[in-house]
Amino acid sequence: MIAFNGFAQEKFEAKATELTKQFSEKLxxxxxxxxxxxxxxxxxxxxxKDLKKLKKEEGLSEEAQATKTKEIHKEYSKKIHEILTKEQKKALKEYNANK
Structure with missing residues (x-):
């Protein structure tokens, strides 16, 4: 079980590293x-981790799961936005407008 948790953590870290790189490129x-x-x-x-926990929740309708997924994305987008400088926020806004 411990090895599994370590493997899962490494998997999260690898994915998070890739997501961070992709996010940085948007700036x-x-x-x-x-x-x-x-x-x-x-x-x-x-x-x-939050998204994985949500997927494991039983008894949620697809609609409820989709709503909670959107809430998680919105929550973390807000947290990430708080870390950015004014110039980075502007660059991200321009990137999103040109997508």
Whole structure:
């Protein structure tokens, strides 16, 4: 069981690292500081764990699960947004507008 938890943690960390890299690329020249990268990576790990827990919840309708999933995404987007500088927020807004 301990090995499984370690493996699961590594999997979350690897996925969070990839998500952080993708997120950083959206900012263009407004790169994340190493501290911001670490904070955002930790948030992605927490988010992935929350989403996994949600998938395991029994008795939820598809609609309820979709609603909770959206809430989780919104919550973590807000937390990540709080970490960004004004310039990074602007770069992200421009990226999202041009998608």
């Amino acid at each position: 263009g020249e407004q790169k994340l500081s190493s501290e911001q990268e670490n904070q955002i990576q930790q948030l992605f790990i927490e988010k992935l």
